[in-house]
Amino acid sequence: MTKGERDDLDSVFRALADASRRELLDRLHERNGQTLNELCARLAMTRQAVSKHLGILEEANLVATAKRGREKFHYLNPVPIHAIAERWIGKYERGRLQALADLKRGLEERDA
Amino acid sequence: MRKPEFVYVTYIATTPEKLWRALTDERISEQFWFGYRVVSDWTVGSSFRLMQGDRIVTDEGVVLECDPPRRLSYTWKPTYEDMRHEAPSRVIFDIEPRNGQVKLTVTHEQFEEGSKVFESIRTGWPAVLSSLKSFLETGRALPPSWTEEHSTIIAAAAAKACL
Numbered sequence: 001m002t003k004g005e006r007d008d009l010d011s012v013f014r015a016l017a018d019a020s021r022r023e024l025l026d027r028l029h030e031r032n033g034q035t036l037n038e039l040c041a042r043l044a045m046t047r048q049a050v051s052k053h054l055g056i057l058e059e060a061n062l063v064a065t066a067k068r069g070r071e072k073f074h075y076l077n078p079v080p081i082h083a084i085a086e087r088w089i090g091k092y093e094r095g096r097l098q099a100l101a102d103l104k105r106g107l108e109e110r111d112a
Numbered sequence: 113m114r115k116p117e118f119v120y121v122t123y124i125a126t127t128p129e130k131l132w133r134a135l136t137d138e139r140i141s142e143q144f145w146f147g148y149r150v151v152s153d154w155t156v157g158s159s160f161r162l163m164q165g166d167r168i169v170t171d172e173g174v175v176l177e178c179d180p181p182r183r184l185s186y187t188w189k190p191t192y193e194d195m196r197h198e199a200p201s202r203v204i205f206d207i208e209p210r211n212g213q214v215k216l217t218v219t220h221e222q223f224e225e226g227s228k229v230f231e232s233i234r235t236g237w238p239a240v241l242s243s244l245k246s247f248l249e250t251g252r253a254l255p256p257s258w259t260e261e262h263s264t265i266i267a268a269a270a271a272k273a274c275l
Contacts, residue, residue, distance in 0.1 A: 004125075004213070033115045064121040066219055068114070075119040082238070 008061075012080045015060035020045060021053045025062065028076040035071055116221035117230055122241050123213045126248040131207055131214050132181035134244060138163075144247035145240055146256040152186070154178045160186040173200055182207055188220070188229070195228050216241070 015021055027039060036054070040047050054074060057063040064077040089097065124131060134140045138149040145162075152160040152175055162171035173187035184207075187200040199222075206217040218237055223230040243254040 004211075008123075033117070033119070061121055061123065064119045064217065066116045066119045066217075068116070071115070073115045073119075077119070077121050078238070079120070079122050082242070 008080070009084070011060040012062065012084065015056050015062055018053070018056075020049070021057055024050070024053055024057065025076055028063070028074060032075050033066075033073040035073060039074065114222070116219045117223050118218075118220040118234060118237065120218045120237055120241060122216050122245055123210065124216060124245045124248050125213050128181035128207045128209055128214055130248060131216060132184070134248060135184060135205055136180075144243045144253040146243070146253075154184075176202065177204070188233075190229055190232070195232070198224050198227055198229050201227070201229060201233075 023043065024039065027042065028034060036047065036051060039054075040050050043050060045053075054063060058065060061080050062077055064075045066073050066075065134144065136150065136152070136154055138151050141148065141150040147164060148170065149163045150160070151163050152158055154175055156175050156178055158175045160171075160173040160175050161169050163169055169191055171188055171190050173189055175186050177183055177185035183205065185202065185204040188203050189198070189200040190196060201220060202222045204217075204219040204221075206215075206219070208215045208217075218241060220230075220233055220237065239254075239256060243256075247253040
């Protein structure tokens with residue numbers, strides 16, 4: 001692993017270590033391509049805080065942006081999370097993990 | 113103004129020129145794009161085709177922008193039976209050098225409401241772009257991930273049957 005790759009991984013984990021930033025990613029997962037105003041409207045955070053968190057997420061490549069006219073849209077970028085999964089989850093384990101996750105969800109829904 | 117539906121960013125340890133060649137050379141694209149070839153003379157207004165072998169055209173379009181090695185854009189219209197009635201969408205590749213690596217942003221936009229093409233590219237691009245990154249960094253492309261996805265679907269169906 002090169003120093004660059006280590007730095008990238010550090011910045012991803014640092015970015016994910018904050019509950020507010022994870023909440024921002026959850027919002028983008030629900031609806032991709034939101035402006036700063038749209039994100040602020042649904043969160044109990046100041047505009048400055050949201051803007052700062054988005055900067056850290058973008059720096060870690062967890063958020064990608066696209067500008068159209070004067071609007072800037074934010075997108076959840078799954079690339080670094082996929083790379084982390086690739087590193088520790090083997091090709092043949094994936095199917096079994098998915099089956100276990102489905103089983104857990106199925107049982108929990110049935111009990112609910 | 114309408115926002116893009118799909119934006120994807122990956123950093124690749126290569127040069128903008130090599131990345132540009134990979135995106136525009138049919139023999140190179142064949143190696144990482146799971147056997148598909150990008151065919152065009154890359155002049156604005158010329159045709160773009162994604163081909164399997166010499167005869168099968170799976171996507172066709174028109175070159176909209178060609179600014180090597182920075183920005184490439186073309187329209188995208190699959191020829192598959194259940195998708196070919198949809199209006200063409202638009203794909204844009206932006207290439208920027210960044211800290212000794214290259215930042216590749218792929219934007220795909222202007223889909224119809226409820227587009228089947230959007231559903232197919234949403235899982236297609238991540239597989240193609242991971243393979244492109246691996247190919248440029250290690251010389252080895254990745255196997256198509258849809259065979260893996262298929263095995264996941266089978267495992268999930270098996271789990272449901274157990275309930």
